[in-house]
Amino acid sequence: MDQLLFWLVPVASVLALCFALYFHREMMKESEGTPQMVKIAAAVRKGAMSYLKQQYKIVGWVFVGLVILFSVMAYGFGVQNPWVPIAFLTGGFFSGLSGFLGMKTATYASARTANAARHSLNAGLRIAFRSGAVMGLVVVGLGLLDISFWYLLLNAVIPVDVMTPTHKLCIITTTMLTFGMGASTQALFARVGGGIYTKAADVGADLVGKVEAGIPEDDPRNPATIADNVGDNVGDVAGMGADLYESYCGSILATAALGAAAFIHSGDTLMQFKAVIAPMLIAAVGILLSIIGIFSVRTKEDAKMKDLLNSLAFGTNLSSVLIVIATFLILWLLKLDNWMWISCSVVVGLVVGIIIGRSTEYYTSQSYRPTQKLSESGQTGPATVIISGIGLGMLSTAIPVIAVVIGIIASYLFASGFDFSNVGLGLYGIGIAAVGMLSTLGITLATDAYGPIADNAGGNAEMSGLGEEVRKRTDALDSLGNTTAATGKGFAIGSAALTGLALLASYIEEIRIGLTRLGVAEIHSGGEAISVQDATFFDFMHHYDVTLMNPKVLSGMFIGSMMAFLFCGLTMNAVGRAAAHMVDEVRRQFREIKGILTGETEPDYERCVAISTKGAQREMVVPSLIAIIAPILTGLIFGVPGVLGLLIGGLSSGFVLAIFMANAGGAWDNAKKYVEEGNFGGKGSETHKATVVGDTVGDPFKDTSGPSLNILIKLMSMVAIVMAGLTVAWSLF
């Protein structure tokens, strides 16, 4: 029965891919509109694809380097699992593929959405949302497919006779984690590179176009406008897809590894197997419910803005409610020990995700006081807008942190049978809460990817000179996307924190395996020698003295906190530099190419696209490499306690910093929109100019540095896990 249940996982993943293909085909049947619309869409598509090609080339070299390193470690020195190099590669490949497919669909969908919006709002919504759903389903489908594939493969090839079945599952699950590192590495480059690209183009386009030349957004006279639209695709679609692919797989794999570890002592191989497949099953059921949710999104033909929002909310809420019921059902079917309370941990994760999303909405939507007051502060100029926005962003960290803390404690207590000393099951509870949060990713990601598609549709409509009415409809779709994005961000950031915690525990498991591989049989805890195989989390903490009074732990924590800031600083500066190049180019075109501003000559869009591409490529390498090198170096210098300090310092500071940056950026964006809606003087007033400064500052906050931190948190953990063997070997050496 249980073995049979497992097959739900590959089935659900294939189903997700089939529906993705179906939605893609349906969308492709629609018309792309006028020749001008087709031309613009093609230009954006070409720019996006050429960027992605460049990015994959650079990332390819990084992968080659890392695979060589892993191979030397695995086959040369034997401090690494022999499957690691291959698993690492597939993780990177599938993560990249998710981004690629999602982006390809998005670039085909934008003109079609704009064209459909010529007929009705509802038609536009349908195309944009279902194209977003392609991305959502591809991510979850490929993720679970990769997981099933490796699970079945490793199960078949790892011989049972060299170890007990109990330990076999531990080896399998921790090996699978390394494909998570492949996904993380790909995701980091996608997020950082895409984030720099999109904001360099955006800031460049705004500074010269809007501020200096005084032409509106997406105006075809602005040379950077195609690059700006390309940026939405490479940053918000491909980057976001790779990011969430990684969170999704990371949380499932970390939880599976924790499940294997939690039952290592009991010798109950059946229960261990159940604990391993439980997160996969929840994810599989989540896929099915996401598909149902996606189909439930429809509106009346004469839908108003509010109806649109309600229909999207209906879809996600339906999936959320159904997953709660389905979780209890599936864990009961599985007859997992303590299934009822573990199901409650899943619910905790879902609820925390929703709370963070709501809190984000409260702090960043112009429907609420905080953002309205931010607009008001624009009356005293740009300086007060910046001060108030930073203040707002910092205050907005309180609710999400408290929600996560309550979530940690509650999911831990539920899963551990209300016993704080039952660390193994408690941590499993935290992991499964992360899985719960991401279980309906298929549909939440659809609402997220929908945003940039609607945004691009608006750009296309504007540049193709479609009527006022059409532009108004695409604006409504765009604005809806901004609201749903808030919830999506909450899930991305909350899941990063919980997944990061679950990965910490996996790190300890990896240390156990590393010690075993090196022939170390015993560790010391409280003066006693304990066999490595039987040692608990506590024993490892005591053996390595991972307490808060160990200067190595403290040093690691300081470095971890610093890493979060350093990484943000590097990406902020990267956007600044890349944007400056764009500004120079746009100014040059206005100066040298006559007739651009009168609309007689077409600007040289391609050069701007090339500049953004080059800038992003150049700038993404240093921050990404630092994220990979820091945990390795810390491990070599400070050993296991230093690495754990680094990870937790990075996690706690990075999480808070990420929320601060995302919310400050979001609030600045909407504060500007609130003024544009006619408040405090409206468009063109001094207050408006002040809020435009806030919006420009907020761009790298919310779309480059903030989201990249999510991945930094997870990637550092992943690197630590994969390098655990080296750390252990080095400290023994």
Add this chain to the structure above:
Amino acid sequence: MDQLLFWLVPVASVLALCFALYFHREMMKESEGTPQMVKIAAAVRKGAMSYLKQQYKIVGWVFVGLVILFSVMAYGFGVQNPWVPIAFLTGGFFSGLSGFLGMKTATYASARTANAARHSLNAGLRIAFRSGAVMGLVVVGLGLLDISFWYLLLNAVIPVDVMTPTHKLCIITTTMLTFGMGASTQALFARVGGGIYTKAADVGADLVGKVEAGIPEDDPRNPATIADNVGDNVGDVAGMGADLYESYCGSILATAALGAAAFIHSGDTLMQFKAVIAPMLIAAVGILLSIIGIFSVRTKEDAKMKDLLNSLAFGTNLSSVLIVIATFLILWLLKLDNWMWISCSVVVGLVVGIIIGRSTEYYTSQSYRPTQKLSESGQTGPATVIISGIGLGMLSTAIPVIAVVIGIIASYLFASGFDFSNVGLGLYGIGIAAVGMLSTLGITLATDAYGPIADNAGGNAEMSGLGEEVRKRTDALDSLGNTTAATGKGFAIGSAALTGLALLASYIEEIRIGLTRLGVAEIHSGGEAISVQDATFFDFMHHYDVTLMNPKVLSGMFIGSMMAFLFCGLTMNAVGRAAAHMVDEVRRQFREIKGILTGETEPDYERCVAISTKGAQREMVVPSLIAIIAPILTGLIFGVPGVLGLLIGGLSSGFVLAIFMANAGGAWDNAKKYVEEGNFGGKGSETHKATVVGDTVGDPFKDTSGPSLNILIKLMSMVAIVMAGLTVAWSLF
């Protein structure tokens, strides 16, 4: 011999106070200049004093509340040391007194400095610097006086017969720590209140005066100009004084407590006594060397800017070099175990302080590339200035963090005899490094307090219509102050981090005492029962499971990181709100009082002073109370592991955040000055306007939120220490 050596401590403290009095008298003999100068100085003095009176009133109520709470805990429930309420009061009193005396001197000195500058640069420097020295010497003098007084008193009144002498010193030193909490509480209100006051006035004056009305800084036509000058005194003098008084005492007391704890097992009471008085002796010698350094600051009559800088640098460098030699000497005289290596720990602290100061200078001075590039980014408008400044500030956290990490490890290893497991002595080493960093506070604080005096002198010269030449001299003095302030900030922030770490260890000592008071005889570590008296730091860590896998520790860390951001957000918003009131008032005066801008009518300065005072009073309460309540609540909910997590999370995030904010703010300030020096278009250009926005945003960064974080870090630890008895009692209950 050793007992004799101790008397050096009170003698040095009295000597410091005598020299402070001497410098004060010398300064008072000088002329205050023209009647207009006298009038302006009197107005500033009156405003400053009336602010301080208001502040002490509110702080008084908070102290009454806390003393009642402590009394109930001590005399009612017996979960608190009976000396705590009184010690707490004296700490608050002396901290306030330091600020008061320093500020009184500063407000008398500014007009005299301006007047002396009419004759020569050198005369101006002499008065301003020696008046700053009054503050430096009052702080260290009162600090050591309070320490000697309590040491002698407790030594006399605590009966030997109830406990072994070994434990007696532990009781004495941990009791004395509670006067540190009094100082912290006072300091927090002084920093937060003063910081809000000064920046509300500054931002208000700049936004309406400079930006809207187009009149220069310190122009008498600006109604907020007196309030602005008052702000420099209450924020940068009184606030800084209370802050560093607290750091100074905190580091000495925490190290003394660690010294008492480190020798608790050996039963060697003599060595324990030596370890306790060693930090006091280093501080005492530091006072004597500071006085020598202060006297060594002289320049030639025709001194240039560079000579001035050199002469100040000569004084501080002389003191630093001498203290290194003196430390080896005094610890050798004391015959402290391992004296040579412990002296090396002192040197480590000094070096770390200097590195942080140099790094601050590099990132914030317009003589170096980072700030110059920041000015350059002004060419593309205010948004890029903000983006680049935030990027710069974040990058600038790397060097200080790495310096502190190396400092932690080196001082720990030196003092522990290169044995990581010798936690007691290792932590003592970290504490003594903090003492080393602050040992020459007498002179470093003098160079710091000198800054606002020179600034006010400039203001006075401008408002009194003194000639161009005089204004140029006061500008030179002011600019020198900005440079020396960088080093001062390095010491303030670095010492906060190291003191924070030392206080963590004191917290464990306080837990030990709390358990003893409650009659708990044994704790459990690694399955064994160990007597509370003999338990090591490790044992406490194991008993309470303060490891990184405990969800309570993790929760505490998340909350700690969040506290740093929340606190900053609250203070940023407070400045924003208070500044908005000031803007409204200044606009009202320009509108309603005719003839202000033509210079015919005098504006209503006093109303602006009153508005700033009121704003600061109202706004300082919430952030300050949150800082006090958070550790208490965390202790009640999550117990000892949660509190330690909170403290370390707050320490690591807060330290990095504080450096980021201070450096970003400093760089914005100087980027504006660099443009004003004629680069990128000079004064009045668009680039200049963009950098003015940066400067305004940087004001609360560098003068309100950033410095307040230093105190937040220490205050949370102090509160945790004082409340340790309650936490323990509650968790047993």
